[in-house]
Amino acid sequence: MLIFPKTLIDKLSVVNESYEEMDYVELDICEPMEVIDNDSFDMIIDKATLDAVLCNQKPQERVLQMMENIYRILAPGGIYISISNGIPETREQIFKMKEWSIERGEIPSESAHEGDNMHHIYVMTK
Structure with missing residues (x-):
């Protein structure tokens, strides 16, 4: 199961209609x-x-509520990347x-805030 915004869900549903094992769901995290269900995802x-x-x-x-949801639906040993x-x-x-x-990394970004030219990557393992 993949979770995306509604506009993307509509497009992906058409593009990937031959993949029967893929479900798209619109939710507010x-x-x-x-x-x-609890422990449903290996990676978010x-x-x-x-x-x-x-x-x-x-x-x-x-x-x-977002952290509660992510933690609940992430399987033991699962990874949440922010x-x-x-x-x-x-x-x-x-x-x-x-x-x-929690692990942390950085990647260069031209669009990041002034004075901080990095995107920060946080990797949490349950």
């Missing part, structure tokens, strides 16, 4: 997600989703809400 990749959630109203509540513009001092506080190992 910051809302309770009872439709997905977040490209700036956390950054966007932090820009919303009531970011603390939404980030907490690619973010957020610096380690701010993002690692969020990731430390859950008991997983």
Whole structure:
């Protein structure tokens, strides 16, 4: 199962209709997600989703629900990768809400914030 925004889901459903084993689901990662079983994913990749959630109203509540959901649906030994513009001092506080190992890396980015020309990659293992 893959989770994408609705517009991408519509396009991918047509392009990949011959792949019967692929399901696409539209969900809000910051809302309770009872439709997905615990320990369902071996890997979750977040490209700036956390950054966007932090820009919303009531970011603390939404980030907490997001981390709860990710941790719950990630299988033991599963990996959550977050690619973010957020610096380690701010993002690692969020990731430390859950008991997983945290590794960090950086890749150059022309679009990153002024003064920080890197995308930060956080890899959490459950």
